[in-house]
Every structure is written in structure tokens, then in C-alpha cells.
Amino acid sequence: MKQLLTATVLLTGVLSVQAQTMIDTARVRSAEPQYETTRVPRQECTNRWQPERGGRHSQVYQEQEQYQERNQDAERRYGGAIVGGLAGGVLGNQVGAGNGKVAATAIGAVLGAFAGDHLDNRNARPAPPPAYPAQVYQTGGREGNRCQTVYETQSELTGYQVVYEYRGQNYSTFMRNNPGNRLKVRVSVEPIQE
Incomplete structure (x- = not known):
């Protein structure tokens, strides 16, 4: 019996030492929003016209590329124009008399220069671009991403x-939601043992 009485007194003492809690309200001074920055990947696509390579269209593209290569490699020479101009001037000087002789010399020099230039640069001159019907270009590809x-x-x-x-x-505390002007707080009261 004495042991039961001692246990009851000890239990009552332990229960009275435990902290007591209550709920009260506190005034909110500030609530600063907090953000998390993330990098989100996304696909960005653009439409492009993609030419088809094959059949008649392939031949068209090859001829256009050959034309561009020929024109890039072509170098003009001027020796034929000079020799042709001199020869044309000499021949023009043999025709006519007085002012007609001067005009014939000038015309002969110009025509001789054109002829000499043409003969000297006939392989170096750019060939005209290949001509193709319009439908070749309209049906020669597809739109792709x-x-x-x-x-x-x-x-x-x-x-x-x-x-x-x-x-x-x-x-200060972190909260998921903005609490507004007032915040409920749990207050704990506990005696200090000396």
C-alpha cells in the first residue's frame, strides 16, 4: 500500500511538471513571397523548304551547282581585246578619207576590241544560267521542320x-500560404525548475 501511495504522488508530480499549451494570435509584420527559379526545356521548331534530291530535280540542282562553280572559276583576259582593238584600228584607218577616216579608225578599233575579247574569253565567260520550267521549282521539295x-x-x-x-x-517562419494580418500561434507554458 505504501508503494501505491508513493507511485501516485510521483505520477501527480510528473503530470504537473509537463508544459501546458494554448492557442493565441500574433500580429503579422510582413509576408515576403518566396520563389524558386527553374529552367524548363521546350522544343522550338521552324518550317523550312527542303528541296528533294532525286530524279529530274536532282539534275536541276546539279546543273545549277555546276553553273555557279564555272562562274566562280572564270577569269577574264584582256590581251585579245587589246590586239583586236589595234587590228581593228589599223583596218579602219585603211577605209575612207578625211573625217571619215578618223571615224572608221575609231569604229574599227571598237569592233576589233569586242571581237578580240570574245575570241580570247569565250571559255572564261559565264554561261547563262540553265532555264527550267516553273513547275520544276514548284514541285521540287517539301516543307520540313x-x-x-x-x-x-x-x-x-x-x-x-x-x-x-x-x-x-x-x-520568423516559412509558410506555404499568406497568413494575412493575424496568425494563430501555439504558446507553451512550462515552469522552470530551480
Whole structure:
């Protein structure tokens, strides 16, 4: 019996030492939104005309490429124009008399220069571009997509850093939602053992 009485007294003492809690309200001083920044990938595509390679269309593209290569490699020579101009001037000088002789010399020099230039540069001159019917270009390809991955920066609201005041003391906590002007707080009262 004495042991039961001692156990009851000890249990009552332990229960009275435990902290007591209550709910009160505190005044919110600030609630700063907190964001998390993330990089989100997305596909960005553009439409492009892609020529088909094959059949008649392939031949058209090959001829166009050959034409461009010929024109890039062509070098003009001027020796034929000079020799032709001199020869044409001499021949023109043999025709006519007086002012007609001067005009014939000038015309002979010009015509001789053109003829000499043509003979000297006949292989170096750019050939005219190949001519093809319009339908070759209209049906010579298809529209295709070219895509690449780009990253966008996005900010997402994760919560609020809340500063609140309770009985003259400032406290800070993180909350998922904005609490407004007032915040419920749990207050714990516990005796200090000396």
C-alpha cells in the first residue's frame, strides 16, 4: 500500500511538471513571397523548304551547282581585246578619207576590241544560267521542320517568409500560404525548475 501511495504522488508530480499549451494570435509584420527559379526545356521548331534530291530535280540542282562553280572559276583576259582593238584600228584607218577616216579608225578599233575579247574569253565567260520550267521549282521539295531545344526560366511561388510579433518579440517562419494580418500561434507554458 505504501508503494501505491508513493507511485501516485510521483505520477501527480510528473503530470504537473509537463508544459501546458494554448492557442493565441500574433500580429503579422510582413509576408515576403518566396520563389524558386527553374529552367524548363521546350522544343522550338521552324518550317523550312527542303528541296528533294532525286530524279529530274536532282539534275536541276546539279546543273545549277555546276553553273555557279564555272562562274566562280572564270577569269577574264584582256590581251585579245587589246590586239583586236589595234587590228581593228589599223583596218579602219585603211577605209575612207578625211573625217571619215578618223571615224572608221575609231569604229574599227571598237569592233576589233569586242571581237578580240570574245575570241580570247569565250571559255572564261559565264554561261547563262540553265532555264527550267516553273513547275520544276514548284514541285521540287517539301516543307520540313527543324527543331531545337531551348530553355525558359520560370519562377514558381513556393511560399512566404513571415515575420510576426507576439508579446513584443519578433519571430520568423516559412509558410506555404499568406497568413494575412493575424496568425494563430501555439504558446507553451512550462515552469522552470530551480
